């Protein structure tokens with residue numbers, strides 16, 4: 001007798017399979033990393049299952065892909081997370097800007113404290129967070145390691161944490177259920193810095 005085995009195709013995880021994502025938790029120019037961290041967090045999904053949803057091409061999720069339009073399939077992410085194409089597109093930098101952005105995850109502690117990381121934080125020309133006016137950080141304050149800004153199982157498995165020592169970047173984990181939306185001046189500051 002054959003046992004009823006549920007075949008589970010990693011590449012077909014969609015909201016209809018019971019995975020949900022609340023797009024109202026996103027803010028302007030929120031980075032693809034930030035979006036995927038929220039998705040991982042809300043669905044308790046391991047990083048390797050998320051990484052394989054980012055492109056139709058077969059990839060090694062531990063190696064991963066660059067966080068740019070050239071490698072991430074915008075339509076796949078739009079389908080998998082139920083996000084607007086515009087939101088997915090704005091979560092990455094256009095090619096020219098991507099090339100002159102930081103290869104390391106660059107973050108503002110205060111923004112991460114509310115679960116937000118922006119593509120603006122990756123821009124080398126932006127030294128301080130446009131919202132909080134504090135210096136952007138690339139290294140872990142606990143172990144000193146820099147995390148490559150690269151979509152793979154390692155990074156996506158560690159939402160808001162250093163993927164090396166697991167220290168929480170903002171000090172405490174953000175409360176995603178009790179967050180308050182970004183204020184209008186914050187949205188304006190981030191939008192201005194994106195095009196500045």
Ligand SMILES: [Zn+2]
Pocket residue numbers: 108109110111112129130131132133
């Ligand atoms: Zn900030």
Ligand SMILES: [Zn+2]
Pocket residue numbers: 140141142143144145162163164165166167
């Ligand atoms: Zn660390």
